[in-house]
Amino acid sequence: MALLSNINGVGLGLKRELIPQIQSLYGQNLIRNINFLEIAPENWLNAGGKYKDQLDWFVSRYPVICHGLCLSLGGLEPLNQAFIKQVKGFLSRYEIPLYTEHLSFCSDGGYLYDLLPIPFTEDAVHYVAARIRQTQDILGQQIGIENASSYVAAPISEMDELTFLKAVVEEADCLLHLDINNIYVNSVNFNGDAHKFLSGVPNERIVYAHVAGHYQESPDLLVDTHGEDIVDPVWQLLESAYSQFGVFPTLLERDLNIPPLSTLITEIDKIASIQQKHVSNAAHP
């Protein structure tokens, strides 16, 4: 049975490069802290052959979450309802309890396959919230919305990112998929205060979080590549989030320059130990 309560502890984004390693280390102490996995429906929908076998293998052993890339909540054309229905079938077939997406757009009538920033305007709040509601209506369940990283601030924005994020999730009545690295990336790219942003998120809606590394293009420009180790300021934000809001499931994203799992696992273990510390603190105040 697919239950959101099965998503606990630490997760890992399931990349093709990692599949054989997780399969061969499954059940061993080394990867004991991997409790759940995340996949992009855009990579796995309708996949047959060895991909279907792999998916069957993983969903029968780990709780899995779907984290999408191409729903295009801020897109210019109507929502792709056929795609949402396919996702619905996929969630049900593989007993996947949660689907999350980015607060961004990736199409202008045709897909561009990347996450592009939505200007923070009043109209955009209503437009995106309505599309999230429409998605939730089709799926028959709440979805999680991730705060997206970005490199260009729209000059036409009427509010800051936090106000926009809060307004959208409130109006859509959806869950919050909190990306800790994106908070930090945007704070550097737009000269903001990451800790202030974190303290203001609607924490009662957090369903799980992402942490990742990024590429430093210049001192004032970080690119959200998921291709490096997690930096100290992001670890500090994660600690701060746990101490303010309590521990929530947290997933490591690594999409580029993927090291062997035996190396990557140190970041998984570190998340687990921080979680442990904050669970104990909560139990013994």
Place this chain on the structure above:
Amino acid sequence: MQHIPKTPELSFQAYQRVFAQHIRNPSANAMPSDVPIKRMAIYTEIVYNNIEGVVAACFPVTKSILGAKKWQSLVRSFMANYQASSPIFREIPKQFLDYLESAPIELPLFLTKLMHYEWVELALSVMEVTDELAAPEDVLRSPIMLNPGHFLLQYDFPVHKISINYQPKKSENITTYLLVYRDASYQVQFMELNPITFQLVTLIKNSAFSGEQVLRKLAADNPQIATEIVLQFGAQTLEALSEKGVIVGVKIAQ
């Protein structure tokens, strides 16, 4: 064929449209006003690199034959002019091919055929086959069919031999028959067929007969060859195709 909204566009949508149009074709379409060039360049770069990476992975021979400059111009042209309709990443290469098949761009004559041949490998590796497949009970006497995980292909030149060093000219007319299929361990296999084997495989593809019925039909279609020879060599071929998993048994519905 841009999507034209029925209601007037809101200011954030107009901004997004300019933003996206610039990414599609940075040299022709202006950036949004008052946006830093350097920051905007991050987007034009990551979107291009992502799409280029997906299509390059599918069409390695095509890319090597065209050379970096021509290849890049085709990917750019695809981004500028094509409204991709599938959110599924592995469907980007086919959309790229669809675009090139109809785009007013001068290409080597063999190019889209080569691309189709390269795409077949991707298509087969992810193809969903829901039938339960099993070897035929008796390849000659029980009903047989082709493994659904296959493409039976016919080209006017040996498409599988194209490389930097071999690029067919228009004058060549070497009919080439290829069977590409996915084996039981999900590996995509390629097999060149002679004309009579191509006929045999085509007959199996279009029927649910037993091997013997198929061979008798093949013999009737080829009166120039003695029936005994067709039956004898045909039986060997059927056995071999069955061993490779190309021919499977027809499941009788219970």
